[in-house]
Amino acid sequence: MVYCSKCGKKNPDDAQYCDKCGVKLITESQLEKNIDDFGEEIEQIGKKIVKTVEDATSSSKSTDGKPKKLYRSGKDKIIAGVCGGLAEHFDVDPLLVRVIAIVLLVGSLGFMMLAYLLLWVIIPRNPEHNW
Numbered sequence: 001m002v003y004c005s006k007c008g009k010k011n012p013d014d015a016q017y018c019d020k021c022g023v024k025l026i027t028e029s030q031l032e033k034n035i036d037d038f039g040e041e042i043e044q045i046g047k048k049i050v051k052t053v054e055d056a057t058s059s060s061k062s063t064d065g066k067p068k069k070l071y072r073s074g075k076d077k078i079i080a081g082v083c084g085g086l087a088e089h090f091d092v093d094p095l096l097v098r099v100i101a102i103v104l105l106v107g108s109l110g111f112m113m114l115a116y117l118l119l120w121v122i123i124p125r126n127p128e129h130n131w
């Protein structure tokens, strides 16, 4: 049996469209494959983000020649200080980082939300700030 994702009606296994509402049916095996693909995609994106952060952290040096560490900002934070920390690290306006983050969030249909959560976990708090 294949259950219609829209109306919940049971359709025969070989049915391609729901005979009640006409919506395209997804069989269980197709659904599992889709979820697998999605999980893989998320993993790839996660790896890419980690690499980007690592590259950004290692390539950016402060004036005294020591590598500048990427921290979440405790001074300039709205949610977790990720945008503020990135702005401090790259010496740009935090507002600009937030605007870009919001544009990406809307444009990526939630993938950016995942990116934010990942950055939240990856980047440590700036120990020089009050938390």
Ligand SMILES: [Zn+2]
Residues within 6 Å of the ligand: 004, 005, 006, 007, 008, 009, 018, 019, 020, 021, 022, 023
């Ligand atoms: Zn249906």
